[in-house]
Amino acid sequence: MTATQSIQPVLRSDYRPPTYWIENVELEFDLDPRETLVTARIAVRRNSQQPSDTLDLAGENLKLQSVAIDGKRLDGDQYQLRDDGMTLLNLPESCQIETKVLVSPLTNKSLSGLYQTSGNYCTQCEAVGFRRITYFLDRPDVMTTYRVTIRGDKKTCPVMLSNGNRIAAKDLDDGRHEVVWEDPFPKPSYLFALVAGNLKCHRGTFTTRSGRDVALEIWVEPQNIDKCEHALVSLQKSMKWDEDVFGLEYDLDIYMIVAVNDFNMGAMENKGLNVFNSKYVLALPDTATDEDYMLIEAVIAHEYFHNWTGNRVTCRDWFQLTLKEGLTVFRDQQFTADQTSAAVKRIDDVSGLRAGQFVEDSGPMAHPIRPESYISMDNFYTATVYRKGAEIIRMYHTILGAEGFRRGMDLYFQRHDNSAVTCDDFRAAMADANNINFDRFDRWYSQAGTPELTVTESWDAAKSEYALTMTQSYPTLPGGNPGTEDRNPVPLPVRVGLLDAESGEEIEQHSGVVMLDTETETFTFSGLSAKPIASVLRGFSAPVRLRMQRDNEELAFLMANDNDPFNRWDAGQTLATKLLIDAANGLADGRALELSEQFRDAFGRVLSDNSFDEAFKALALTLPRESVLGQEMDVIDPDSLHTARQFYRRRLAECFQSELTSLYNELAADGAYKNDQKSINRRRLKNVVLAYLSVLDVPACISRVSNQFHQADNMTDKQAALSLLANLDVPERDAALAAFYDQYKTDPLVIDKWYAVQALSSRPDTIEHVKQLTSHPDFSVDNPNRVRSLIGAFTQNQVRFHQADGAGYKLLADYVLEIESANPQLAARLVAAFNSYRRFDESRQTQMQDELKRIAEHPGLCKDVHEIVQRALHF
Structure with missing residues (x-):
């Protein structure tokens, strides 16, 4: 029996409370890159609801040094060791368990548990990383208080942090020092954190609504200390917002954030000591885009909000x-x-x-x-x-x-x-x-799956009544996944508006939310003088696929008149999707591509409508992504979709070249970089307009893109131009890529962008460039950000990842197999790119299936990848 054959699922129905609860924990860390000694003293009390004198503790990749109960060292007859933990036998009703283990942060490439990154120590414990630090009840329902003592070399670890408040610190005689942290709030082990190393602090404060001053600290590697102010301001805004909107006040005296380069996730909400992927902390206009700034603010807020929705509860x-x-x-x-x-x-x-x-x-x-x-x-x-x-x-x-x-x-x-x-x-x-x-x-x-909401309409002129009949259903899924059988109707709040078909004005007395909580229901609107145009699922009020038959004229009407901004945008996307799918299907039938006059005119109205803010206009002018379009095809044809979408982009650019050029020139005249919302919106629109102009084979258009790249005073404009040049077969492309690398080669986060723009290029030779980049000196499979920026980005390039010869599939499978043993989480996220393989033609299906089988047959395959591959193969 192989390791993967013995893997058994964990079932929700099998949940049982633990046999013992933990009343408090004392941890001691004697830091060393290869042999960190972790001493854990845990006070346990028998669970009266689960009477037993046996306690199972989880533990992985630990070198046990000793076990003691109430100070008495145990011999081998009093406990049992397994690869995944330890069982203690004949325990009293309450006692203190002490374990000493050795762990190796330097060789821990899984980035789970205690590991080293750039010479600094860091932990990641969610979901099950704490068991790689010490033997423990590593489960979220075991909440207890922690007292943590950290000892480390004063030169290599001048900073040593953990959860809660620092209560003591002293120098030791052997060149080390010691810091003690205490967290007064009970927490599960997945929220434990330790960080130690050579770090600098960007400081701030926040005064809570009750008048307490909270110290805010953002810890980063010394070279990044000038990139933290936006993160600090984002944190202060988040704290204020949570007080204003939900009445939730921060509870400790200090709130710390640490930015690390090697991290499997975006960030982690450890109580009082958040550990972040540096991508979501560091920002200057020269190195971070407007989207980066927005994401930093959002992720900072997300992790802060977890203090109540995740940590306290x-x-x-x-x-x-x-x-x-x-x-x-x-x-x-x-x-x-x-x-x-x-x-x-x-x-x-x-x-x-x-x-x-x-x-x-x-x-x-x-x-x-x-x-x-x-x-x-x-x-x-x-x-x-x-x-x-x-x-x-x-x-x-x-x-x-x-x-x-x-x-x-x-x-x-x-x-x-x-x-x-x-x-x-x-x-x-x-x-x-x-x-x-x-x-x-x-x-x-x-229940699993996305409900489909089918809406039909009827008009009774004699009664002046308009009716919408709504029916919900689930599409059938193969494979028998849990939650996909015997599904019942779900409650659907459907926000509806009715528009006058002549004026486009909203009929306000008939706007609101209707509740569909049965399979089918009809909603009738009375007192109407003429048949209205319905705006259904406004604001996307329920996560469903809306199926409503509308002709192109009606979609164009909603695109021009709906005063619900989401549905106005969505009408344009729906119209574009219909036309692009039809165009792609027509290519297979030998039909010539044509630009729809209706869509051309609707596009022109949006382009000339100055009532939109620039960010909304940018969204309204952008065609649906190829990956989204593919979902609407019975069999995804990546080549035809790409050809049809590129044709539409080019024809729209040709039809509106003068207007697009004029708008670009107006937006480009904004002057020096500003970070206010108006400027951000204008840059967003400017770069959408530039993307249309870039597809024209006009020297002036290519020159415009190249000039923006070289003259940009911010990363938003520079990266936008570089992404467009990466798609082109022109000398300016190679010159820009070389210049970008030379300018930013010492900044890992910016070089991640350099990798990604090349991986996402639509050029036919993209896969060859990706292969070359895997041999670049800056590429490392040990850094998740770098792997995601190249291999992960390439899997999102629908037309090139799915090229007919299957080279993209082999490349992905090779890297999944290279990574899986060291970093199972990263490998599992990459292999998920194969999950949609049955949606493609027979040849592509076979090639992807062959790669999945090759992965499945790999000896000792980790359970993370095993689970996803097996589910894909049996779907």
């Missing part, structure tokens, strides 16, 4: 992950909407949902937001748990309104502060606080 078990993540994503989305544009933010969020989560919902990894089983928990940090989870939270907010939602949140914290709870507890708080029955919302937590 946490998950009973990992199946409840969306309890903290879906809720906190919703909170950070609301925060960003308040800081920027609610309409643009909503469009961006739904675009991401459709591009990522909808694909996940229709493939082998389809799962409910509260999964029923897993083999590797790390595989369920998914778009479904996060993004779809946030949409379910948003529906509570839509139904209850802001005040009702706040009442529910207040009751949730009142009931469950300092507790580990379930999704059902959150749902009950929302229901009880508002005297409403949310029982059917449980279906959203237990």
Whole structure:
């Protein structure tokens, strides 16, 4: 039997509380790159609900030195060691367990547990990394207080941090020093953090609404100390917003953020000591784009908001992950909407949902937001748990309104502060606080897949009545994934507006939210003088695929008149999708490509409409992504889709070259870089316009792109121009790539951008360039950011990753196999690019399937990759 054959799933239905609870923990770390000694003293008390004198502690990759109970060292007959932990036998009702283990931070390439990055020590414990630090009840329902003593060399580790408040520090006689931290708030082990090394601090303060001063500290490598102010301001804004909107005040005397280069995730909300991927902390206009600035603000906010929705109230078990993540994503989305544009933010969020989560919902990894089983928990940090989870939270907010939602949140914290709870507890708080029955919302937590909402309309002129019949259903999925069978109707709040078909004005008395919580229902609107145009699912009020038959004229009407900004944008996307899919299908039938006059005219109206803000106009002028278009094809044809979309881009640029040029010149005349919202919006539109002009074979257009690259005083404009040049077969391309590398070769985050723009190029020779870049001296499989920027970005390049010879598939499989043993999480995220393979033609299906089989047959394959590959092969 191989290691992978013996892997067994963990089931939600098997949850049992532990046999013992932990009352407090004392940890001591004697730091050493190869042999860090970790001493753990844990006071345990028998769980009266689970009477047993046996205790199972999780542990992985630990060298046990000793075990003692109440000071008495145990021999081998009193405990049992396994590869994944230790079992202690014949324990008294309460006792103190002391273990001493050695771990090797230097050789830990999984970036889980305690590891070294750039010479500094760092931990990552969510979901199950703490068991790589010491033997422990490494599960989220075991919450306890921690006292942590860290000893390290004063030269290499002048800074030593952990959770809570620093209560003592002293120098030792052997050239080391010692720091003691104490966290007064109970927390599960996944929220433990330790950071030590040569770091510099960017400091600030925040005064809470009750008048307490909180010290804010952002710790970075010395060369990055000038890139922290935006992160600090973002943190202060987040703290103020959470007080204003939810009445939630920070609870410790200090809040720390540490930026590290080698990190598997975006960031981690460890209590009082957040560890961040440096990508989401460091920013200067010369090295970070407007999108980077926005993401930094959003991720800083997300991790801060976890202090209450995740830390003070946490998950009973990992199946409840969306309890903290879906809720906190919703909170950070609301925060960003308040800081920027609610309409643009909503469009961006739904675009991401459709591009990522909808694909996940229709493939082998389809799962409910509260999964029923897993083999590797790390595989369920998914778009479904996060993004779809946030949409379910948003529906509570839509139904209850802001005040009702706040009442529910207040009751949730009142009931469950300092507790580990379930999704059902959150749902009950929302229901009880508002005297409403949310029982059917449980279906959203237990059913997988994206519901389809089919809407038909009817008009009765004699009765002056207009009716919308709404029907919900789930598409059938093969593979028998949990949550995809015997699915029932879910509650759908559908926001509807009716528009006068002549004037485009809204008929306000008929606008609002209707609730569909059965399979089919008809909603009738009376007292109308003429048949209206319906605007359905405004603001994307429920996470569904809307199916409503509309002709092109009606879509163009909504694109021009709907005063719901999301639906106005979505009408344009729907029209473009219809036309581009038809064009792509026509190529296979030998039809010539033609630009739709309706779409051309609608595009021209948007281009000339000065009532839009620039960010919204940029979105409205952008054609749907090829990956999103592919979802609407029975069999995805990446080549035809790419050809059709490129044709539309070129024809639109030709038709509106004068207007686009004039608009670009106007926007480019803004002068020196500014970071205010108006300037950000104008840059966004300017670069969309430049992208259209770049597809014209006119020397002036190529020169314009090249000039923007060389003259840009900010990374937003420079990267936008470089991305466009990377698609072109012109001398300016190679010159720009060389100049960019020479200018930024000492900045890892900027060089990640250099890799990504080449991986995303639409040029036919892209895969050869990607292969060459894997041999570049700056490429390393040990750094997740670098791998994601090249290999991960390439898998998002639909036309080149899926080129017909299968070279892209082999490249991905090679790197999955190279990475999987050292960093299973990263490898699993990469291999997921194969999950949609059954959506392609037979030849591509066979080639991807062959690579999946090659991975599956790899000896000793890690369980993270094993789970995803097996689900794909059996889908």
